[in-house]
Amino acid sequence: AQRVTQPEKLLSVFKGAPVELKCNYSYSGSPELFWYVQYSRQRLQLLLRHISRESIKGFTADLNKGETSFHLKKPFAQEEDSAMYYCALKGGGSNYKLTFGKGTLLTVNP
Amino acid sequence: EAGVAQSPRYKIIEKRQSVAFWCNPISGHATLYWYQQILGQGPKLLIQFQNNGVVDDSQLPKDRFSAERLKGVDSTLKIQPAKLEDSAVYLCASSPSLAGSPLHFGNGTRLTVT
Numbered sequence: 001a002q003r004v005t006q007p008e009k010l011l012s013v014f015k016g017a018p019v020e021l022k023c024n025y026s027y028s029g030s031p032e033l034f035w036y037v038q039y040s041r042q043r044l045q046l047l048l049r050h051i052s053r054e055s056i057k058g059f060t061a062d063l064n065k066g067e068t069s070f071h072l073k074k075p076f077a078q079e080e081d082s083a084m085y086y087c088a089l090k091g092g093g094s095n096y097k098l099t100f101g102k103g104t105l106l107t108v109n110p
Numbered sequence: 111e112a113g114v115a116q117s118p119r120y121k122i123i124e125k126r127q128s129v130a131f132w133c134n135p136i137s138g139h140a141t142l143y144w145y146q147q148i149l150g151q152g153p154k155l156l157i158q159f160q161n162n163g164v165v166d167d168s169q170l171p172k173d174r175f176s177a178e179r180l181k182g183v184d185s186t187l188k189i190q191p192a193k194l195e196d197s198a199v200y201l202c203a204s205s206p207s208l209a210g211s212p213l214h215f216g217n218g219t220r221l222t223v224t
Contacts, residue, residue, distance in 0.1 A: 034211070
């Protein structure tokens with residue numbers, strides 16, 4: 001079975017402060033990890049994926065297989081980063097099922 | 111490219127009534143997904159199609175939910191009869207292939223069952 005845990009439902013920081021959204025996963029094989037974001041009144045969209053190893057909008061995430069984590073980080077938060085963030089895991093096998101965590105609502109205060 | 115289209119955007123029905131949602135994926139995307147997102151939770155996969163075949167429907171409540179993708183393009187999700195706990199946003203997503211990423215989501219249909 002595959003499971004994604006986001007321990008924080010809410011996270012509030014001030015503009016310019018560092019931000020870290022936590023994600024832990026459970027999966028027996030080699031997973032593919034993603035972060036999806038949903039801004040107010042917009043559809044759910046991909047933010048980044050671990051195999052790309054790229055920075056999107058200043059966000060980075062590193063897959064730590066030892067700790068089974070894929071935390072999302074940004075050194076200096078901006079007000080426009082306020083959104084709902086979902087960590088997701090895609091397993092292998094026959095269906096490549098994508099499982100989401102419950103999400104973390106990030107609020108960046110001015 | 112045109113995104114994933116869903117209709118209706120909102121639907122209010124009484125319990126025990128029936129409802130249907132429609133999804134048009136991105137052109138050429140072979141894989142189509144229906145997710146249920148209850149308020150305060152992450153999206154939960156209901157059913158996954160590869161072309162017109164079902165790949166995964168393990169979390170679909172088959173006594174009341176059904177879905178089809180007859181021609182491997184558009185898809186409909188039906189609930190009959192609806193229960194109060196079915197109130198949620200129903201999201202459709204598509205991707206180029208099973209292993210292909212990422213998923214592209216529609217705006218969703220917000221269902222309220224009273």
